[in-house]
Amino acid sequence: MAIGWMTVLKLVPWDDVIANAPKVVEGARKLWKTVARSPVPVPSPEPASSPEVAAAPAAPELATRSELQALAATVSTLHEQMAESSALIEALADQNAQLIGQIESNRVWLGWLMAVVAALAAGLVYLLLRG
Template sequence: MAIGWMTVLKLVPWDDVIANAPQVVEGARKLWKTVTRSPALPPEPAQAPEAAAAPAPELATRSELQALAATVSVLHEQMAESSALIEALADQNAQLIRQIESNRVRLGWLMAVVGLLAAALLYLLLRG
């Protein structure tokens, strides 16, 4: 049985979402700063003179290390892109929360005006 969207939206603790929105944005910014500061690849160590005389299995290990270094570089790029996306989503979330709060305040004022108008109309109907 499918749950309606309105039911799902009513179950969301909006007070908690609104209260935690700045923390989410700050966490995303910290993640972005951390990822952009970390180096993509560690510096390669200097080769020892005996490395030139290494047997064939050592060459296979070196090529494996190069492949792993390339994989780490690709993963670092993906992590940087992901953290940028997370930061953008957190900013959008903060904007959405601000808009929801603004709409909530406007709805409160609108309900007060409608209530006053309804009371005035009721007064005029009962008086006349």
């Protein structure tokens, strides 16, 4: 059975959402600054093979040079994805803050509108009962 949108919206603790919006934005900004500051790991160029390295026996548990380069490339790709994700999180947090601000503005405006409608209704009732 599907839950209606109004039911879902009524279940959201909007006071908590509005109160925590600045914290979410600040956390996203801190994340973005941290990720933006960290350097992208660059795979190191292959060192010239020395006779010592060539003479050393290959241990089966040690990764080969191509495996290490593949891992370094993967780390670099993951770092780029993390930077892109944190930029997206920061943008979404800013949009969330703007949305919460607009919701709060609409809530205040709706309160004033309800007060005006109530005053007009009271005036109409007064005129109908008087006349």
